[in-house]
Amino acid sequence: MxxxxxxxxxxxxxxxxxxxxxxxxxxxxxxxxxxxxxxxxxxxxxxxxxxxxxxxxxxxxxxxxxxxxxxxxxxxxxxxxxxxxxxxxxxxxxxxxxxxxxxxxxxxxxxxxxxxxxxxxxxxxxxELKDLKQKWHDSQSLITAKKVIDILNQDMLTEDQWYEVVGMKASEITGVTVGVCQPNGSFDIEKALMSSRKILDIKTLLVTEGKKTIIIWIQSGDKNQLSDFLAGLTELNVLIGIGATYRHPKDIRRSYVEAQDALKMGGFVKETGIIAFNELDFNHRLSDTLTTLERSIIFSIRSANSESISTLVEKFLNDIKHNNLSPDVMKQECLRLIYLGLEVVKETGVEYTWKKDNYIPHVELEKLNSLDAIEKWLKCHFMEMLDWMKVLRSKQKHISVQKACAYIDKNFSKDISLEEVASIVQMNPSYFSILFKEEVGLTYIKYITKIRIEKAKVMLKEGKSVAEVSEEVGYFNHRYFSELFKKMTGLTPGQFKKQPSSTFII
Known part of the structure; x- marks a missing residue:
């Protein structure tokens, strides 16, 4: 008109x-x-x-x-x-x-x-000129998207291919991370991630493949910037799976695969927000040949999610049935799944014992002669494992997390990883990650950031310079520290430092 x-x-x-x-x-x-x-x-x-x-x-x-x-x-x-x-x-x-x-x-x-x-x-x-420009832009976007998808699906990535798509040399990069999500119609993922494009040391690429959106973050500065940015995305109404961050671009496919796994499995933990592959720790002490469904069952055990186990077991048995496996092979697959579940239970560091004395799973399974009986047997054993883990977690949670928090409080200025802290409390990293979130109410990364900012407040009020405080709390990029501080407190470090002491609340 x-x-x-x-x-x-x-x-x-x-x-x-x-x-x-x-x-x-x-x-x-x-x-x-x-x-x-x-x-x-x-x-x-x-x-x-x-x-x-x-x-x-x-x-x-x-x-x-x-x-x-x-x-x-x-x-x-x-x-x-x-x-x-x-x-x-x-x-x-x-x-x-x-x-x-x-x-x-x-x-x-x-x-x-x-x-x-x-x-x-x-x-x-x-x-007509606008339409022509838009068509040209759309065609360039499609070409770029195709090139990005190509490099994500290549096992062997060359320096030239990387530079053509990203415009940065591999030597200039400190980290590459991939995220995957399936946006809904009411949510603008590009708008939500726009602030990451304003961070000078992070380049953000968004491409669409089918129903999913792929996000690639390429860092050229402080590696903490992205994790802190992601920790600040608290108002997402979609779930974003995040792969691990790798130093070299040749590992981008690995991060992409991890992001897809995190998205698939993350739905068992929460409906919206950020779910990182490292938090899920899919591969810990488990076979690389696991199917997605087997991973889902195992993750439900890890997270003590009894609601999803019954549905997943039914689907697992339906898949076996549709493949027309013989009764012997079917039982072998079920037994394998039970022992994989036991491997997850062992992550607690406490020996698991069956309710019945001298119980041998494969002997009991051999006695079953119908799919319904096998389904009941599987569900019963997984529920037993989950109940055992819930009781144990209620005992372990407080003391282990308390010890971890004390260690973090003492070493907050160092680059301490989740794996390092988990080893201090002698726990499997994925199991510890779940306990920590349940007890503290924050993910490990968000908790570290909170502690650092609180320590920074105290140091600033003691009269230390912004640069000194930035490095003493573990941020060697002073500009990034200032941006993060303002994001967390609403004030720049300089503004906070000038506030009257009476208004200072830790």
Whole structure:
């Protein structure tokens, strides 16, 4: 819809132009008229018209001044002047303002229609140029997306392929991380991740493949920047699976595969937010040949998610049934799954014992003669494992996490990983990660960040410089520390330091 407005202080002129022009013929919509410059400006701000027909001399604001303001508010608008004055200065000013035409009153309908035809041709040409630019941009985006997807699916990535897509040399990069999500229609993932593009040391690429969006973060500075950025994404209404960060671009496929696994498995932990592959620790002490369904069952045991076990066991047995496996092979697969579950239970560091004395799973399984009986047997054993883990976790959780927090508090300035802290409390990293989140209410990374910022507050109030504090709490990129501090507190370190001590609350 092309919108038109008319401005003239003579009511007769306004009525004549409104009534005598066949607006439908030109596919135009008259959205308003005004008899003075002030009302005219308000109409322009409200309707953002495409074509304006205006008199020069009007009360409140003259037509030429109005056109100057229009060029700032709606620069794409085309203006036509209607005036009873033929002064040379008006003509010169109109030419400078790049108006479509200068019509001297009395004006014929034919002349107005010729001007409208000229304006419509310009609008059409401008729209065609926009469409052409958009098509070019879309085609470039598709080409880039294809190249990105190609490098994600290649086992052998060359330096030239990487540089062509990213525009950075491998030697300039400190880390590459891949994320995967399936956005819903009500959520703008690009808008949510826009702030990561403003961080100078992180380059962000977004591409779409089918229903999923792939995010690639390429870091060239402090490796903590991305983890802290992700920890700050607290208002996501989609789930994003994140692969591990790798130093060399050749490992980007590995991070991509991990991100996909994290997305698939993360739904068992939460519906929205960030779920990192390292938190799930899929491969710890488990076979690399596990299917996605087997991984799902094992992760449900790790997270003590009894609600999902029954459904997953049913699906596992249905898959076996559809493959037409013999009873012997079927039992072997079920027994393998039980022993994989036992491996997960061992991650607690406490020996698991069956409820029945001298119980041998494969002997009991051999006695079963139907799929229903096997299903019941599997569910019963997994529920028994989960109940045992829940009781154990309630005993282990407080003391282990308390010890971990004490260690973090003492070593917060160092680059301490989840694996290092887990080893201090003698736990499997994935198991410890779950206990830590349950007890503290924060992920390991978010907790470290919180501690560092709290320590930084104290040091700033003690009179230390921002640079000193940044390094003493573990951030060697001073600018990044300042950005993170402001994000967490609402103030820059300098502003916080100047606050009166009475307002300082840790």
């Amino acid at each position: 092309v919108k038109v407005v008319i401005f003239d202080d003579e009511i007769l002129v306004l009525d004549a132009v409104q009534d005598l022009i066949d607006w439908a013929r030109w596919e135009l919509t008259l959205v308003g008229t005004a008899t003075n410059g002030i009302d005219a400006l308000e109409l322009i701000e409200d309707h953002q018209p495409d074509i304006i027909l205006t008199d020069i001399r009007m009360p409140g604001l003259d037509g030429l001044t109005l056109i100057e303001k229009i060029s700032k508010i709606v620069p794409s608008t085309y203006c036509i002047i209607m005036s009873g004055f033929n002064e040379i200065e008006y003509y010169k000013k109109a030419i400078q303002l790049d108006v479509i035409d200068y019509l001297e009153k009395p004006i014929t309908i034919e002349r107005i229609e010729n001007c409208l035809d000229k304006a419509m041709k310009k609008i059409q040409a401008n729209n």
